[in-house]
Amino acid sequence: MVVQILRELDRRKLDASDDGLFYAAPRFVQHLDAGFRARLTQLYRQRIPACADVLDLMTSWVSHLPEEITYQSVIGHGLNAEELQANPRLDRVWVQNLNTNQALPLESASVDAVLITAGWQYLQQPEAIAAELLRILRPGGQLIVAFSNRMFAQKAPQIWLEGSDQDHLEIVARVLVAQGWPQPELLAEPTRPPGPLGWLGGQGDPFLAVIACKSLA
C-alpha cells in the first residue's frame, strides 16, 4: 500500500502539460557541473559493486558511472528515446512518463542498485515510485537519489520549488520511510570545479544525496 505524504497542492507544477512534450527533443547537455559529476561518480565507485544489476531511472545520454567498472547490467529509463540510445552505459532501455504511470515494468527483487540523478525533483507521485523501488530491489540493494540546487522550475512540483536543499533531503527521506524503507543516509557537501577554478576556491554545484538500503530481511 502506498502511503501519501504530499498534499495535492504540493504536486502541482507551473507547466501542467504532458512531460513527454517537454522532453520530446533530445538535450545532449550536462545538467550538472564537473565537480558534482566527479563526486557522484566517486560515490558510485565506492558503493556499487561490479556484480550489480543497476537501474538508472530518469536518465539521459549520461549515467555518471565509473568508466573503469563494467557492471553485470545497466538498465536505463527516461523520457527521451534518442538520449537513451546515445547513452553508452545502458544495456537496455525503456521510455515511460512516471507522472502518469508509476508501475515499473521490472520484476520484484530483480536489481541491486537504483540511481536517480537530477530526476526526483520532477516526480509528482514520489510515494508510488518509492514503493515500486522497494519492490524491484533485491534485499540489501540500494537506492541513490542525487540532486543539486537547480531544476527546470516549470516542471518541478510545488513542494520542490518552495523547499531549501535541506528540505529536499528531508522530504525524499520522509517519502521513502513512509513506504517502509529504513532511515536513509543524507549527504550535503560543497563541490569544487576541477582545475585552476577549484584551486582558487571556486564553488561547484552543491552535492545532495539520499542513500537508502533495502533491509536484508
Ligand SMILES: C[S@@+](CC[C@H](N)C(=O)[O-])C[C@H]1O[C@@H](n2cnc3c(N)ncnc32)[C@H](O)[C@@H]1O
Ligand atoms: C535534468 S534531467 C537528468 C538526466 C540525467 N539523470 C542526468 O544526470 O543528466 C531530468 C530527467 O528526468 C527524467 N524525467 C523528467 N520528468 C519525467 C517524467 N515525468 N517521467 C519520467 N522521467 C522523467 C527525464 O529522463 C530527464 O532526462
